[in-house]
Amino acid sequence: MDLRKTMEGFCKTYVYIVILFLVGANGRALNEVEQRKVDRFVLDSMNCGRIPAINLGLVRDGQIALTKGYGTADARDRIRTTDSTVFCLASLTEAFTALTLGKLLSRNDSYSWDTPVKEFLGEDFRLGNKYITNHVTLRDLVSHRTGLAGGDGIILTKGMGQSELKNRLFFMESHTGFRAKQTESKILFTLVQAALEAIGGKPWDLLVKEHLLNPIGMTLTKFLHEAEPSYRKFAVPMIKVNGNLTHVPWDAVNSINLAGSAGSLCSTAYDMSKWIDFLLKDGKNLRGHTVVRKDILAELFEPVTILDKSNDVRSDDFNQPGTTVSYSENRAGLGWTLGSYRGYKTVSKRGSWLGYESQLTMIPSRRVGVFTSFTGQTGNKADAIKSLISVYALDILLDGEPWVDVPRVCSTVDEMVNAMPKPRSSYRRTYLRTDISPHRPLQSYAGSYGNGLYGRLEISVSNDTRNALNLDYGEQGMYRLFPTQKLDEFYLDAKTGPLWFTTRADEYIRWGPILVSFNSTKQEREAERAQRKENEPQAEDGGSEEESEESEDNEDDEEDEDRISGIAIPSFDRTLTPIFRRDFVLKQAFKDVQESHYEECSGASAVTIPFLVLALTACLNFISHRL
Incomplete structure (x- = not known):
């Protein structure tokens, strides 16, 4: 009896798959002409960006139209890219986390997207602003509309563990107003992860597997913490250094595990096509079984806030010459970005992390979607190439004529890049000088420096490099500091180790030299005096001037020395410059923020x-x- 039921189930599944295949062959898959166009466009895009490996997945009318790999996934072992080659998704992970959370919330009558986070995390949960602490919700965190920013460098350097990070979130600073617009923060997504685990009672990755990956059939999809560095199905992460493709160390890539629910998922063109198909079929898998209710999905695709993308060509449609269609991304949903293309509403998400680039774009009303991922190109050019491949493929899937033709791929990429922010200078690594003598004895800079959010870093005099300091932060942050010709300013140069490329990669250094600046007690006193003079009213009888001069004389008597008091490191953060102080005391810092x-x-x-x-x-x- 059991055998008969098993055979019946097998036969039904087999027939269903055959039907899907026949229906797909009858106009759903790309025809020969369409595939030739797509192949040529992708290959030309790879040539423009010197991209070694690309994955592509297309879905049309609820069927997988194409899954394919291009190029070489691992040049050392001559492994070709296929539709089963694994690429890391970076921020596309957030969509999986958000949907898993939405599914669990739908089963719980006590909680919703608008439940304050402290109800999940307990009364010990505190941010630096009391109002935000009491009112921030899962909807705020998943859409990145808290207005809080900072902490980028903690992830890359493995600056601390999750338990310590949770306490130090208290020191995050406001970059924009609460619920004003999107301000992306991966470290705040650790709170989403904690809430998901509190509701589901299991580690977040097991919940994503149980509720999404397994029922959808995404068997090739992996989490970074599961993957061995020698895992041969992965495309090797690559980045350009002095124009040459270079491998990114796995230890650096794995650092995203600190905020895993925001970036640690890796997948293939074949699995991501299943994901798109599932989303376009309102939560049903390939066998027609409902994995997630339609209304749960729909809520993720509703606008929550606006994007902060004033320097992105997609924020107000394309604006470079030769563009004849509308394409914009200007609102955020729950784990998704919302916009339009050719007048159709789009749902999309882009990811970028240390040699991996990815983008998924769907037009739900036309039941079409595109996924692409690649290695080797980063920054503005990667954004341009991802966007062009996506819209070209969408045009093919919409049975239309693409607005950009193959001969114009490279020129269109250049036009898009030229419309994006420009580097501040023509700096190249060769400008880094190591022969400048310091303005002070190097020992005067040595010591321990603290910051509320980042914790502590150590500065010491280098024993193996002349006129240099060592800067050590976290598990992986190992740098040398070389003096510039400006007082108390140093070049930041990564040592040999997991992050060696961070001060050498072309995309990072094209914005100018990576510098750090020390503050001194003298500079701080001068700043305080200037501030006082600005605030003091001018006295008609000159009395206040005499009092001010007397005050300055008293201060001069107290100034026995000019000591180094702190260090500012702009490269540690995209939005705010972290300042580490010598006299930092954690307990006092908590008190200062509270006051x-x-x-x-x-x-x-x-x-x-x-x-x-x-x-x-x-x-x-x-x-x-x-x-």
Whole structure:
């Protein structure tokens, strides 16, 4: 009896697959002409960007139209790229995390996307602003609309573990207003991961497997912490150094595991085509079984906030010459980016992480979708190539004529790059000088420096390199500092190790020299005096000037020495410059943040518009009563 049922199930599945294949062959898969066009466009794009390996997956009318690999996944072992070659997805991971969370929330009557996060994480959960602490929700975190920023360098350097990071999130600073617009933060996504695990009762990756990957049939999809460095199905991550393709160390790539739910998933063109098909079929897998309800998916595709993309050509449609179609990305959903192409609503997501680039774009109303991933190109040029491949493939799937033809691929890529932000200088690594003598004894810079969010770093005098300091932060952050001709300014140069390429890769250094600056007590005193003079009213009888001069004389008497007090490292963060101080004390830092930011009224600037007037009125009433 059991054997008969097993055979019946097998036969039904087999017949269903055959039907899918026949239907797909009848107009769903790319025809020969379409595939030749796509092949030529992809190959020309690879040539323009000197890209060694690309994966491509196309879905049309609810069927997989094409899955294919191009180029060489591993040049050392001469392994060709196929549709089963694994590429890391970076931020595309967020969509899987968000949908798993949405599915679990739908089964729980006590929680929703708008439940305050502290209900999941407990009363010990604190951010630096009391209002945000009490009101931030899962919807805010997944759409990146908290306004908080900072901490990029913690991930790359493996600066600390998740438990310590959770406590140090208290020191994250506001970059924009709360719920004003999207401000991406991977380290804040660790709170999404913690909430998911609190609801599901298991590690987040097991929940994603159980609720999505396994039922969809994404058997080739892996998490980075599962993959061995020698895993032969992976495309080797590559980056350009002095124009030459160079391998990115696996230890560097694996650092994203600190915020794994925001970036540690890796997949193939074949599996990602299943994912697109599942999304376009409103949550049904290839066998027609419902994995996720349609309404749960729909909520992820609804706009939550606007994007902060003032320097992106897609924020206000393409604006370079020769573009004849509309294409924009200007709103954020839950784990997704929303926009339009040729007047159709698009749902998309892009990812970028240390040698891996990826993009998924869908037009749900036309039931078409494109996934592409590659290695070897980064930055603005990678963004341009990902976008062009996606829209070219969409045009093919829409049975239309692509607006960009193959002979114009390279020129169109260049036009798009020229419309993006330009480097500040023509700096190249050869400009790094190691023969400049320091302005102070190197020992005067040595010591331990602290920062509320980042923790501690150590500065020491190098024993093996003349006129150099060592900067050590976290497990992987090992750098040398070479003095420039400016007082207390140093070049930052990564040592041999997992992050050696971070100060050498073409994309990183094209923006100018990577510098750090030390602050001194003298500079701080001068800044304080200038601030006082600016704030003090001019006295008619000159009395205040005499008092000011007397005050400065007293300060001069106290100034026995000019000491190094801190160090600023802009390259550690995309939005804010972390400043590490010698006199940093964690307990005092907590107190300072509480006094300056942890009052309810101080959250008024972060409140959404409907509550802004009420909060402002309350503060004014409070002040008037005090007066």
